Every structure is written in structure tokens, then in C-alpha cells.
Amino acid sequence: MKTVILIGARGKMGQAALTGLGKHKVITAGLSGDVDHIVDITDEQSIEALYQKVGHFDAVVNTVGVCEYAPFTEMSESQWMTTVMSKMMGQINLVRIGQKYIADGGSFTLISGILNVKPIPLAIADATTSGAIDTFAKCVAHEMPRGIRINVINPTVLKEAWDVYGEMMPGFEPVPSTLVGKAFERSVDGFISGQVLYVDA
Numbered sequence: 001m002k003t004v005i006l007i008g009a010r011g012k013m014g015q016a017a018l019t020g021l022g023k024h025k026v027i028t029a030g031l032s033g034d035v036d037h038i039v040d041i042t043d044e045q046s047i048e049a050l051y052q053k054v055g056h057f058d059a060v061v062n063t064v065g066v067c068e069y070a071p072f073t074e075m076s077e078s079q080w081m082t083t084v085m086s087k088m089m090g091q092i093n094l095v096r097i098g099q100k101y102i103a104d105g106g107s108f109t110l111i112s113g114i115l116n117v118k119p120i121p122l123a124i125a126d127a128t129t130s131g132a133i134d135t136f137a138k139c140v141a142h143e144m145p146r147g148i149r150i151n152v153i154n155p156t157v158l159k160e161a162w163d164v165y166g167e168m169m170p171g172f173e174p175v176p177s178t179l180v181g182k183a184f185e186r187s188v189d190g191f192i193s194g195q196v197l198y199v200d201a
């Protein structure tokens, strides 16, 4: 059994990840609500405080990445920066700071999303930062110390989120949370590193 910090646990992707972490001790974290620890992934000090409070942990699973959706021609710098500071830098900082605290041989699992492979209107910021996170995980894996692994889950839309995103994703087939949970399980429990685990229908 590993001690796993699950960030964004109350969200739809957090709940999907949870289905794959059944054999572990899961410590939940998020911006608000009924979680073990409150953390803001856009704030370095908040990330540092989370890791210090938890103490020993073997894995970090992050499912947070706030994205702004708008046509490219109308998207403001502020909308871009919201997405960049959460989905890209927030996740990079979780790894940059977390590598100091995580146990030897531990793992990081990040979230991206299929829209960098299958673009749709309004989603340029999500697609761009998802692509950045896929690249980050593939390349930084070579620099991780102490046998630490890193992977990223790149799923299509969840069945459980189809009511929110379905209208903007014509022609997409949603996948069940439990299938996406398997990808998180493969990342945390396997020996792979530097991989993008696609879950698509």
C-alpha cells in the first residue's frame, strides 16, 4: 500500500482517479470543501505547505487544471494566464517542489486531455497547456532523481462530464470514469515513466 496525495479529489477527474487508487492510502486535497488538505496549486507556498503537512508520501496524483474556454481571436491574456498558471505551471510546480519531498522511487501523475490531439473550437488554451504537460512529462522523466517516475493521463471526455462538455464536443465518444481510473492505476502501480497514457474511445 502506497500513500498517495490526490489533488482535485472532489472534481470529476479526481473521482475518476480515485476509482483506480483503491488499494492505497489516499490523502485528498483541493481548493475547498471536504478534503484532508486545502491547497491552491497556483500558489507555490501553498504547495510547499501541503507536502510539509503530509510528510511521507509515495505518489502525487494531480487532476487539477483550470482552463478558460473562448475563441482564440477573443481570448484575453488574462484568460490565457489563468489556464497557464493552473494547468501548466501549477502542475509543473507540483513536480518541481514535490521532487524534494516525495519518497525514493515515488511517482507523479499529471492530467492533460485529448484536445491537444483532437482540437475543437473554444479550447485552444486547454489544448496548448495539455500539449505542454504531455511534453513536460515525457522530457523531465529523464531528469527525475532517486528513481522518481512521472506520467500524464490524457483522457477524452468522461461520461460523467458529458452533460457539461458534450455540446461542445460533437462526434466524440465519452469514456467511463472507471476506465480512466485504470490509467491512473497503471501510472501509480506500474514501473513506466515519461509516458502519456491516452484514454480514448
Ligand SMILES: NC(=O)c1ccc[n+]([C@@H]2O[C@H](COP(=O)([O-])OP(=O)(O)OC[C@H]3O[C@@H](n4cnc5c(N)ncnc54)[C@H](OP(=O)(O)O)[C@@H]3O)[C@@H](O)[C@H]2O)c1
Pocket: 007, 008, 009, 010, 011, 012, 013, 014, 029, 030, 031, 032, 033, 039, 040, 041, 042, 063, 064, 065, 066, 067, 086, 087, 111, 112, 113, 114, 126, 154, 155, 156, 157, 158, 159, 161, 165
Ligand atoms: N472532465 C472531463 O471529462 C475531462 C476530460 C479530460 C481532461 N480533463 C481535465 O481534467 C482537469 C479537471 O477537470 P474536472 O472535470 O475534474 O474539473 P472539475 O470537476 O471542475 O474539478 C476541478 C477540481 O479542481 C479543484 N481546483 C480548482 N482550482 C484549484 C486550485 N487552484 N488548487 C487546487 N485545486 C483546485 C476544484 O476544487 P474545489 O472542489 O474546491 O472547487 C475541483 O475539485 C481539467 O484540466 C480538464 O481539462 C477533464
